[in-house]
Amino acid sequence: MTGAEKTTAGAIASEIEAMLDGVYGHIDRLRSMVIGTVEPQHTALSDAALARIEGVARDLVTTIPWVGGAGFVAALDTVDREHRYWNWWMRSAEGVSRLHPPRNASASAEYAYESMQWFRDGQAGMPSVFGPFVDFAGVNQLVILCAQPVMERGVFLGVVGADLVIDRVEIHLVRILRKLEDVAVLVGSSGRVVASSLATFAPGERFDPAGWVVTAVDGARAEWKLCTRPIVGSSISHEAS
Amino acid sequence: MSQPWPPSLSVTLFDEIGTGGGLAPAVAQRLAEAISMGLIADGEQLPSETDLAAQLAISTVSLRAALAILRQEGLVETRRGRNGGSFIRAPRDYSARKSTARLGHLSPSQLRDLGYEVLAITGIVASLAARRFDDDNIARLEDLASQLAAAGSAAQCLRLDSRLRIELAVSSQSERLMRRMVSLQAEYSELLWIPAVGIDQVECAEQHQELTKAIQAGDPDLARSLAETQVRDSTRRIVDLRLGMD
Structure with a gap:
């Protein structure tokens, strides 16, 4: 990065x-x-x-x-x-x-x-x-x-x-998400992960946005959410799993 | 234009085909299992022999031999004339005699081993499903379980029970585990629903419902433990029946 x-x-x-x-x-x-x-x-x-x-x-x-x-x-x-x-x-x-x-x-x-x-x-x-x-x-x-x-x-x-x-689109989305300094998780309409800047959050997993900053990704139809939070030391991956 | 056949879900059955007893019997066996699970529908027309052989990546000679076996078993019917061709004939009744014969060909140790594989896959998909389900998965699991409770024949029980276990794998959102489950259910469910194994369809449906609740509650450990208990019990019953044979 x-x-x-x-x-x-x-x-x-x-x-x-x-x-x-x-x-x-x-x-x-x-x-x-x-x-x-x-x-x-x-x-x-x-x-x-x-x-x-x-x-x-x-x-x-x-x-x-x-x-x-x-x-x-x-x-x-x-x-x-x-x-x-x-x-x-x-x-x-x-x-x-x-x-x-x-x-x-x-x-x-x-x-x-x-x-x-x-x-x-x-x-x-x-x-x-x-x-x-x-x-x-x-x-x-x-x-x-x-x-x-x-x-x-x-x-x-x-x-x-x-x-x-997902095979093809995940990498593309991660490339976009990783432009952010923060940890970023893109969450789909059924509350499940679409892609994330960290391997900890895998596509398809249910995601609880509590404690995250949520930015709407509306487009006309998506109802996706971009959830972000600052990286805190190296504890994030342990905390999330 | 040639179209993929069998329909994409049942083609997964051919991923890991064993050729120990010859290719034609292996292909015939997998097709027969797919038919018994309802993955290939009654009345479905087969593509031309050339197309089908190419799609299954076998020679037309092997394919003809496989079709001859299926024809003999009454699972494929060939009609001549203007609307002719080869068609799938799903058996009206589940043949307990045939499945019992298959059970007799497997040793108790092979059956336990099959049981372990089913246990491993079922445990992990149940646990993943609790983290990864969507509402459509839950709706289908509930619907299939109530159909299973009300099913009128062993053939229907077999079809619905294996479809339930496949849906469990689908809920894990893993392509590989889904494919593995399709292929495992083809081998396992046929044995499980031999009447002498003594599976109670209502009880089985209730177990599926309880498992669905654990998944919906997002409790991976409970889901895994319920799913594993069910498989352990099923395998014990199958092995028990086998030990009393010959």
Whole structure:
């Protein structure tokens, strides 16, 4: 940390907001693709429509290195006469490939996304930045999901979003957090650590902000908190564990 | 376009496939376990043999042999014609006879060893879960436990109980422990739900509920101790049944 220029918690919060805004810029493009192609009735997505969604998702995954996947998760019984439907693109060994789609109703039962918080927020018209969580039966990775509802004339069509993969995004966030002199812990909406300047606080762990200085990282959607406190000798890591 | 198959969660079953008894039987065994756990759904269509073999990184010869075993066991059905292809047929009833035969093929010492691994993984995920759960995890754990209490067949109990233990690992927010748990449950749950082992589904559901409460209370030590006690008891019952055989 020697020689690095130190900054304020407010400036760090803005930098993280700007980073999320960058992701949401792409997500908003995805949303306009979906609004143009999905009707609020049972509808089949044409190949051209699918290709447009794929194009934006591909673009997102290739331009932002810490995004692991992106796409569209439909409101129940909205697309292709399927109860559950998703069109999700993931970074893979071959570049970008589509996440297994549900082949029939019983096959999709394992991934009951309608009960998940990010989807219910979407149904209520709210964006959310959810996690970190292991998205079991979905992408099966520890991710943060940036989600945005798609509403057309008041009808909920589904959620568009992007996964920030902890594997990749943690280092990037820590680099930002370490510009601060203080110990910094970025805490997500479910009260769990997103990233921290100290290895003591691991992503996914529940965090009690009592005794910390809290700076809001709003962006429009995140409800993240930047918790900071001065380093006291070398006692901090013992104290926290 | 070729799509990953099996669905990404069950592909984790193939992470550590043993090839001691030949590749085809090992692949068939893992697929059968995934079907019994409900990770591959009834009616699911298999991709073409070429695609599937490539995805499982085995030769088409080995794949055909594995599919032949599954076909013989009635777990895969191949239909000809316009809507033809190979489809998964999940068994309506859990085959206690088949699982008992598998139990007989494992020595008491191998069973204890399997039990130790389940114990180690379950203990650590329970403790981590108490520090790392989110509200969705708790909701799913509660929902699965009440489904387990009301389940109507051994097949459903097996599916729900293993799904509960996997959710426990998911709540630990560790990808590796989650994968390990999926793979362990495939081996362990099938033995646990042999009726002669004598697991009471209501009691089992209550234990899961008690564990969920400890996790929600953020008490890692209590969560670990409850989870370990449950596994120790289960393994003792399985070994006990095995000791009385042949």
